[in-house]
Amino acid sequence: MGYQLELRHFNYFLAVAEELHFRRAAEKLFISQPGLSRQIKQMEEILEVKLFVRTKKKVSLTAAGEYLKSEIEFILNHLEVTKKQLRHIRDGNFGEVRIGFLGSAMQEVIPNLLIELKERFPGIQTNLEELSNNAQVNAILKDKLDMGFVRVARVPQGLNLQPVYTDTFSVVLPELYPLLTREFTDVGQLAAENFILFAQDYSPLYFDTVMSICEDAGFTPKVSHKSVHAQTIFKLVENNLGIAIIPTSLQYGFQMKVKFIELKNNPQRAVLSVCWKEDNRNPALRHCINLLLNQSL
Amino acid sequence: MGYQLELRHFNYFLAVAEELHFRRAAEKLFISQPGLSRQIKQMEEILEVKLFVRTKKKVSLTAAGEYLKSEIEFILNHLEVTKKQLRHIRDGNFGEVRIGFLGSAMQEVIPNLLIELKERFPGIQTNLEELSNNAQVNAILKDKLDMGFVRVARVPQGLNLQPVYTDTFSVVLPELYPLLTREFTDVGQLAAENFILFAQDYSPLYFDTVMSICEDAGFTPKVSHKSVHAQTIFKLVENNLGIAIIPTSLQYGFQMKVKFIELKNNPQRAVLSVCWKEDNRNPALRHCINLLLNQSL
DNA sequence: ACACCTAATAACTATGGGTTATCAATTGGA
DNA sequence: TCCAATTGATAACCCATAGTTATTAGGTGT
Known part of the structure; x- marks a missing residue:
C-alpha cells in the first residue's frame, strides 16, 4: 500500500517493455522472473x-504503458546526462554539449564554433556525431543530442531552428567535361546528363531544392545514383558516372579530378x-547557441 | 559499493537542500536524522x-549540489506530470483513434462525431482516412484502424457492427431532365436510362440494394459507368451521361447542375x-463508440 | 493427450533502510 | 574556563521487503 515508486521500477519496466517477455527481461536484469513480475505488478498498483x-x-x-515507456526513457536519459554534468562541475568544467551534424557542416561552421568555444569557454566539452537530418531531429527530441546542424525547412513543435550558414549551389562536373565555365549559362545545358544526388531521405530539403533548380531550367533530372557522402558523389562524378549539384562550400577539402561551376544567378x-x-536545460548549450548566432551575423 | 540511485534519494536530497539542516529535513520527511545522514552520504558515494x-x-x-537540486526538481516535477497523464490515458481522455470512412459518412455522421468528441474528450486525437468498405474491414482486422464507417451487411468474426445512420435513396437526374418531381411515381419510369453507380467491389451492399430497388420496379438497369466518388457520379449525370441512385444524404455539399428525387416510398x-x-483495447475507441451509439438513438 | 511454453503464486531468505543510543565537535553564555 | 545546548556522524540493532526457489495454472502446438 504505502509503496513508493523507485528508479528500480523504471529499469525493470523498460526491460519488460523492450523484451515484451518477463523471463527474458528478468535474465537481462540478472534477477528472477517472479521478482520481476512482482515489481511490475507493484508498479501498476x-x-x-x-x-x-x-x-x-x-x-x-497498453496505451498508457506505451506512453510511460517514452517518458521513462526520457527521464533516465536525462538523469544520465545530469550525472555526467555533475562530474564536470566537480572537476571545475562547465559541462558537455552533444552536437550532431551533417558532413557538410564540417567545412566551415563546426571548426569555427569549436575554435571560438575553446577560446571563450575552455571548460565546455564537445561530443560530435555525424547523423542524417532526421536522426538528429529525433535525437534532439529525446535529449540524446543538445544541438544539431541540419538542412531542413521546419522542425517539430518544441524545437528551435536558426539558420547559421547560407550557401549557393554548384554543379560538379568531371574535370574533362566538354563545357568551359565561361560557356556555361544555365543548368538547362545539362538536362541530358545523369544526376548524382544526396539521398532524399537523408536530406529532403536538399533534394527538393535541387529539383526546383532543374525545374526552373525546364527539365526533370534523371537521377542515376544517390549517396549520403560527398566523397562518394565526387568519386562517381570523377569516373564519368554522372554530374551533381551540391552546396558550394562542400567543394573544399577534397582532392578529386572534378570541376565546380557555382550557380551564382540561381x-x-x-x-x-x-x-x-x-526547454533544454544544459547551460553549456546556451553558450554555444549564443556564440553561433552572434558570430554568424 | 553496488548501491543504486533511487527516487528516495532525490526526495531526501531535496529536503536537505531546502532546509540546509539535517534534523529539520529528517523531521519533514518523517524519518530519523541518522538515517537521512546515511542516505545522503550514500548518494554522494x-x-x-x-x-x-x-x-x-x-x-x-556545493556548486554540483546546486546544479543537482534544479535538475532533481525538474525530474520530479516531470514525473508528477507523467503520472497525471498516465491516468488520463487510462481513462481514455488521451490517445488517438484511427477512423476509416466512406465518402458518404463525411456529410453528417463524422462531423457530428468530431464535434462531440472535441467537446467531451478534447484530448482524443483523430486520424481520418477515406477507404472502401473492404479496405476498412481489412485494416480493422489488422489493427491498422480502430473503427470504420461502412455500408456492409455483415463483418467477419471478431468484429462488431452497429448501424449509426439510416438513409433513404434518391435518384439523381440532370437539372434539365424532362421529368418533374411531382410527375415522378416510381423508378420504373427510368428503366430505359443508363445508370451510373458506385463500383460493386467498393460497396457490394450499396450495389445490391440499388439492384433490388430496380428489380422491385420490374427492370434490370443498364449500368454504363461505375465510380467510387460521389463527385464523379454527379459530374457524369450533369453531363447527361446517365442517371444515378444514391443515399439521399450524399446530395448535400456539392454544387452541381443536377436534381434529386427522394425515393421516400421505397x-x-x-x-x-x-x-x-x-478486442481492441484502445480506451479512446470506447468513448467514440459510446458517443456514436448513444447520440444516434 | 501430450510436452512445453508462459506468467503468477507461495513460502522463504537476507539485504539494507530506518531505528535508537551515543559520540565528537562547535558555539555561546555564565 | 567550564557547562549546556546543538550540530551531524557512528554503531548496533531490527524488521520490511526485494529477490530467491519451488510450484501452480493457463495456453499453444503437435
Whole structure:
C-alpha cells in the first residue's frame, strides 16, 4: 500500500517493455522472473494504471504503458546526462554539449564554433556525431543530442531552428567535361546528363531544392545514383558516372579530378541551420547557441 | 559499493537542500536524522560528487549540489506530470483513434462525431482516412484502424457492427431532365436510362440494394459507368451521361447542375454502420463508440 | 493427450533502510 | 574556563521487503 515508486521500477519496466517477455527481461536484469513480475505488478498498483496486457503466451504494452515507456526513457536519459554534468562541475568544467551534424557542416561552421568555444569557454566539452537530418531531429527530441546542424525547412513543435550558414549551389562536373565555365549559362545545358544526388531521405530539403533548380531550367533530372557522402558523389562524378549539384562550400577539402561551376544567378540557397530543444536545460548549450548566432551575423 | 540511485534519494536530497539542516529535513520527511545522514552520504558515494559542505553548525550546497537540486526538481516535477497523464490515458481522455470512412459518412455522421468528441474528450486525437468498405474491414482486422464507417451487411468474426445512420435513396437526374418531381411515381419510369453507380467491389451492399430497388420496379438497369466518388457520379449525370441512385444524404455539399428525387416510398435504406474490433483495447475507441451509439438513438 | 511454453503464486531468505543510543565537535553564555 | 545546548556522524540493532526457489495454472502446438 504505502509503496513508493523507485528508479528500480523504471529499469525493470523498460526491460519488460523492450523484451515484451518477463523471463527474458528478468535474465537481462540478472534477477528472477517472479521478482520481476512482482515489481511490475507493484508498479501498476502504485500508478493505478495497467501497463501491460498479459495473455499467457504474449505480453504487450497498453496505451498508457506505451506512453510511460517514452517518458521513462526520457527521464533516465536525462538523469544520465545530469550525472555526467555533475562530474564536470566537480572537476571545475562547465559541462558537455552533444552536437550532431551533417558532413557538410564540417567545412566551415563546426571548426569555427569549436575554435571560438575553446577560446571563450575552455571548460565546455564537445561530443560530435555525424547523423542524417532526421536522426538528429529525433535525437534532439529525446535529449540524446543538445544541438544539431541540419538542412531542413521546419522542425517539430518544441524545437528551435536558426539558420547559421547560407550557401549557393554548384554543379560538379568531371574535370574533362566538354563545357568551359565561361560557356556555361544555365543548368538547362545539362538536362541530358545523369544526376548524382544526396539521398532524399537523408536530406529532403536538399533534394527538393535541387529539383526546383532543374525545374526552373525546364527539365526533370534523371537521377542515376544517390549517396549520403560527398566523397562518394565526387568519386562517381570523377569516373564519368554522372554530374551533381551540391552546396558550394562542400567543394573544399577534397582532392578529386572534378570541376565546380557555382550557380551564382540561381535564387536557391543551401541553408544550414542549428536546431535545439527549447526547454533544454544544459547551460553549456546556451553558450554555444549564443556564440553561433552572434558570430554568424 | 553496488548501491543504486533511487527516487528516495532525490526526495531526501531535496529536503536537505531546502532546509540546509539535517534534523529539520529528517523531521519533514518523517524519518530519523541518522538515517537521512546515511542516505545522503550514500548518494554522494554513488554519484562520486560532494553535494553538501557540512561545517558543524552549518550545511550548504556545493556548486554540483546546486546544479543537482534544479535538475532533481525538474525530474520530479516531470514525473508528477507523467503520472497525471498516465491516468488520463487510462481513462481514455488521451490517445488517438484511427477512423476509416466512406465518402458518404463525411456529410453528417463524422462531423457530428468530431464535434462531440472535441467537446467531451478534447484530448482524443483523430486520424481520418477515406477507404472502401473492404479496405476498412481489412485494416480493422489488422489493427491498422480502430473503427470504420461502412455500408456492409455483415463483418467477419471478431468484429462488431452497429448501424449509426439510416438513409433513404434518391435518384439523381440532370437539372434539365424532362421529368418533374411531382410527375415522378416510381423508378420504373427510368428503366430505359443508363445508370451510373458506385463500383460493386467498393460497396457490394450499396450495389445490391440499388439492384433490388430496380428489380422491385420490374427492370434490370443498364449500368454504363461505375465510380467510387460521389463527385464523379454527379459530374457524369450533369453531363447527361446517365442517371444515378444514391443515399439521399450524399446530395448535400456539392454544387452541381443536377436534381434529386427522394425515393421516400421505397423500403430500401442505405445503412451506414460503424465497425470495430471486439478486442481492441484502445480506451479512446470506447468513448467514440459510446458517443456514436448513444447520440444516434 | 501430450510436452512445453508462459506468467503468477507461495513460502522463504537476507539485504539494507530506518531505528535508537551515543559520540565528537562547535558555539555561546555564565 | 567550564557547562549546556546543538550540530551531524557512528554503531548496533531490527524488521520490511526485494529477490530467491519451488510450484501452480493457463495456453499453444503437435
